[in-house]
Amino acid sequence: MADRSAVRVRDALESLDSLVPLLAANAATVDREARFPAENLDALRAAGLLGLLVPEDHGGQGLGLADLVTVAQRLAGGCLSTAMILAMHCQQVDVLVRHAGPRLRAELLPRIAAGEVYLASVTTEAGTGGHLLSADASLERGGADGAATAEASIRFRRDAPVVTGAAHADGFLITMRDGPDQGEHAVSLVYADRADLDIERYGAWNPMGMRATESGAVRLAGAIRPDQVVGPPGGFRAVALDSMIPVGHLAWSACWLGAARAVFSALVRHLARDGRTDVASPLVRERVARIRLDLELVSAYLGRVREEVERVRARAAPCDAPSLQIHLNSLKIAASELTYRAVDRMVQLAGMSVGYSADSAIPLERALRDLRSAALNYSNDRLWTATGGLCLLDRKVELL
Known part of the structure; x- marks a missing residue:
């Protein structure tokens, strides 16, 4: 087992030898144009780095925090925006690995490991600013007749003033108030696939730095299954x-x-x-x-x-x-x-x-x-x- 782990770490680090120069070559252009480094993300997908923290039994590299820290440092030496994009993606992956339910893990983690899903995080809100542990917009539970059932959709609408890579993400982890009658600190985290969302970008993105993260404002609306709540409701x-x-x-x-x-x-x-x-x-x-x-x-x-x-x-x-x-x-x-x-x-x-x-x-x-x-x-x-x-x-x- 230790030998297999050492091989995975070696392969991940060796991939950086070609990735870092590529990121460095693109860094000035994506910074100047204030655009998402899609070509860099494609290279990370191809290298298997989106699945860095996905366990082996779901097709990922099964690496740990020490490896994430090493990879993030090395990539940032080429392009800090790209490194932060991967870092925040891996942050969301860790959440799913540790707190998603069995069905969501089985469906989503293999797709992440295969490089099919880049995750964006939606935690900012106009009413709460960047306060991570509070939320304003709420989930709406219940079927068409208003009765809650196991398969009833959970609907939501969400404005977020800052979302890194929203226009390019394949999936989103979103903080929401658990219900209209819940307090602002009764926050639930939900996963939504891009295919199940209506996404509207608004506002401009022309910051002083971190320009290639393209962390603009978006409005999201959609519906999810109850098992797409990550962790306990309100928890x-x-x-x-x-x-x-x-x-x-x-x-x-x-x-x-x-x-x-x-x-x-x-x-x-x-x-x-x-x-x-x-x-x-x-x-x-x-x-x-x-x-x-x-x-x-x-x-x-x-x-x-x-x-x-x-x-x-x-x-x-x-x-x-x-x-x-x-x-x-x-x-x-x-x-x-x-x-x-x-x-x-x-x-x-x-x-x-x-x-x-x-x-x-x-x-x-x-x-x-x-x-x-x-x-x-x-x-x-x-x-x-x-x-x-x-x-x-x-x-x-x-x-x-």
Whole structure:
């Protein structure tokens, strides 16, 4: 079994040797045009990476969180937008693997493993903003005569101001209030196939960074079966704490680190061969060291939090301990702020022509714009206040 796992990991990593240069070659174009990198997604499908976390018995690669973190870092070195697209897809896959019912798992996971289904996440809402654990729009249950039956359709309509890749997704995981008479925190997660939805895009997509994620606004309407509710009705909070939050924070942080690491590597090589920069200067060396320290801190904290999540999952325990939630929130905050700071320092060190130009051979300008979004991708302001509340519950102060 261990040998088979090692082979799967090796094959996945070897596929990156050709994928990363492809993503890097397309990155400037898709950023400039603010369009979804469909050609990159096609390459990920062909490489089997949509099924990275799908278990082997459903046709997937059956890999784990350590492999996801590695793959996300490597891909982000080519194109951060594409890496985030895959990271968020894998986040949704993990939710399905751990919380979907038998029928939905049997139908959907093999299609994901075969590269047929790219998943988009629908969690934002005009009334709730980006608050993950609340919802406004509600599910409507019952048959044509109003009587609820086992096979009755569940209907819904949903507006979402930010959905990554909505125009290209094959399936959607959507947060909804469990019913019209339920409170905003009685949230259900539902799966809907693209074929069963009416999808309307509205608004424009012309952001400063992460332009190739094409995270525009959509209106969704459709009907699903009762077994397409993922996790218990109204019980999305448990699903989020167990899967969506930990995998999201790990994968996002890996992407941000991978993007910053790649441009730092390119900058170090540039400094080594560029005769105009005095690499013996104490100021240059101090600036390089400070950049490296930020990346080292993110890398180390990412590794330790990932190990902690893996230990908790190995015990089949919930990921709801205050200390673990603090560590996950701290990872997201630290990764988003330190990687951005590192690239900002790289721009200063590289100077106007290399660091600030959109036409530079080192894409520091794009990395700076992209990483500025990291603190906004589930707002750090919200995480700071949530973490403060958790700190008051963790009276033993269980540090990582």
